[in-house]
Amino acid sequence: MFDYDVIVAGGGPAGVAAAVAAARQGACTALLERYGILGGMLTSGHVNPVLGSTSAGTIGEELMGLLCHQQATTRNGVERSVDPEEAKGTLLRWVTDAGVDVWLQTPVVDVIREGSRVAAVKVGAQDGVRTLTAGAFVDATGDGMLAALAGAEYRMGREGDGLCQPTSLEFTVDQVDERTAITCWGGTDPVTLPDGVRYADFCRQMEQVGELPAHVSIVRLHRTALPGERCVNATQVNGQNPLTREGLLAAELELRSQIPQVVAFLRKYVPGFERCALKSTGSTLGVRETRRIQGDAIVNDTDVETGGRYDDAVVHNAWFLIDIHNPAGGGQAEGHSQLAVPYDIPYGALLPKGIDGLLTCGRCISGTHRAHASYRVMYVCFATGQAAGVAAALSAREKLTPRQLPASAVQEALMRIGVDLGR
Numbered sequence: 550m551f552d553y554d555v556i557v558a559g560g561g562p563a564g565v566a567a568a569v570a571a572a573r574q575g576a577c578t579a580l581l582e583r584y585g586i587l588g589g590m591l592t593s594g595h596v597n598p599v600l601g602s603t604s605a606g607t608i609g610e611e612l613m614g615l616l617c618h619q620q621a622t623t624r625n626g627v628e629r630s631v632d633p634e635e636a637k638g639t640l641l642r643w644v645t646d647a648g649v650d651v652w653l654q655t656p657v658v659d660v661i662r663e664g665s666r667v668a669a670v671k672v673g674a675q676d677g678v679r680t681l682t683a684g685a686f687v688d689a690t691g692d693g694m695l696a697a698l699a700g701a702e703y704r705m706g707r708e709g710d711g712l713c714q715p716t717s718l719e720f721t722v723d724q725v726d727e728r729t730a731i732t733c734w735g736g737t738d739p740v741t742l743p744d745g746v747r748y749a750d751f752c753r754q755m756e757q758v759g760e761l762p763a764h765v766s767i768v769r770l771h772r773t774a775l776p777g778e779r780c781v782n783a784t785q786v787n788g789q790n791p792l793t794r795e796g797l798l799a800a801e802l803e804l805r806s807q808i809p810q811v812v813a814f815l816r817k818y819v820p821g822f823e824r825c826a827l828k829s830t831g832s833t834l835g836v837r838e839t840r841r842i843q844g845d846a847i848v849n850d851t852d853v854e855t856g857g858r859y860d861d862a863v864v865h866n867a868w869f870l871i872d873i874h875n876p877a878g879g880g881q882a883e884g885h886s887q888l889a890v891p892y893d894i895p896y897g898a899l900l901p902k903g904i905d906g907l908l909t910c911g912r913c914i915s916g917t918h919r920a921h922a923s924y925r926v927m928y929v930c931f932a933t934g935q936a937a938g939v940a941a942a943l944s945a946r947e948k949l950t951p952r953q954l955p956a957s958a959v960q961e962a963l964m965r966i967g968v969d970l971g972r
């Protein structure tokens with residue numbers, strides 16, 4: 550038996566922030582990660598750039614100081630380029646330097662409850678199945694795995710048909726000629742080709758004539774940390790559930806088969822990419838949307854459309870576009886991504902309804918399908934992770950469940966470390 554104050558499951562953007570934030574509050578903290586590297590989508594998913602924003606003083610500022618090589622401002626807001634290879638080492642050092650006990654290659658496989666409280670998790674460690682206990686747990690698995698194993702209520706997909714956003718596999722090409730090569734941040738990017746045709750229109754035409762895979766109606770080309778490279782966000786699979794063995798395998802097979810076709814398209818049609826070559830791919834497919842764990846509060850459509858304010862805000866002025874990759878086809882579900890107004894994320898959205906001893910953070914927090922399409926970006930995930938980590942540490946110290954802990958205590962602790970909560 551290992552006993553911790555705080556256990557964080559999942560070492561993605563939300564999980565690393567949660568673990569470091571908890572350890573800095575003095576909690577004896579463990580971080581459990583199923584892969585051999587930290588960073589989640591940022592590293593193993595090859596997702597770049599880091600998007601989204603919050604009020605000043607959140608842990609994202611420190612992380613971007615460590616990881617960001619360059620930034621640009623587009624309709625997406627600030628796009629921060631990170632080198633995923635460098636981030637693998639930097640994040641591991643950052644987390645261990647904070648005193649976090651990191652368990653790599655250790656998936657959480659089960660949860661032990663005592664009444665409504667999560668009391669322990671079972672993990673598949675190198676030396677067998679182990680049981681780890683803690684005063685408070687944080688679910689940062691992206692899929693809300695720990696909460697689901699604990700029996701938490703969740704929603705998936707959009708209202709009506711339950712379809713989730715598609716999965717994609719990002720990759721990097723190098724040998725790009727920077728003198729002529731374009732960048733493209735999405736379907737509304739006005740960038741044109743030398744003949745004056747809008748690149749986004751050209752991609753749509755190429756999909757229709759089969760030069761791009763079905764539903765791949767835009768090939769996004771993001772700058773990376775290095776010149777002569779682009780991070781390519783294009784491949785997509787609709788309708789395969791990555792929470793099933795069959796769906797996961799079918800999606801990986803399909804996504805990996807799309808990559809050569811997208812590279813061939815770039816080499817054949819896009820100036821500056823004539824000699825481009827595949828440099829690297831994510832080591833796992835990218836999952837945009839699965840479980841949204843239902844909490845005491847729900848970040849809703851109105852919040853992101855009008856800038857919702859909450860007395861128990863633990864993240865202030867969270868912002869990103871309402872970016873819904875079409876669950877039923879190519880492009881965006883609503884024609885194009887919709888504007889959002891900076892909004893608060895309430896403490897209650899991190900508290901799974903009916904389950905004690907557990908907080909959520911990152912893309913699995915409590916929200917609607919449209920709100921999730923905004924708060925799922927990495928900069929906002931850092932901030933919900935930080936809030937959950939601080940709350941878990943206080944809860945373990947005070948011997949209160951996160952639900953019994955007053956939100957004002959979490960807010961005061963966040964403000965003491967410099968987070969602007971707008972009050």
Ligand SMILES: Cc1cc2nc3c(=O)[nH]c(=O)nc-3n(C[C@H](O)[C@H](O)[C@H](O)COP(=O)(O)OP(=O)(O)OC[C@H]3O[C@@H](n4cnc5c(N)ncnc54)[C@H](O)[C@@H]3O)c2cc1C
Binds near residue numbers: 599
């Ligand atoms: C294709 C794609 C493109 C995107 N583009 C952008 C973009 O350009 N900019 C941006 O900011 N955001 C983008 N996003 C969104 C963003 O990457 C994710 O929403 C964000 O990474 C979620 O962070 P997270 O920490 O909640 O989850 P994740 O990044 O998914 O991390 C979860 C971690 O938990 C681990 N884990 C899962 N289950 C277990 C378990 N049972 N036991 C132990 N560990 C476990 C995983 O291995 C992983 O390391 C994109 C997402 C996708 C899929």
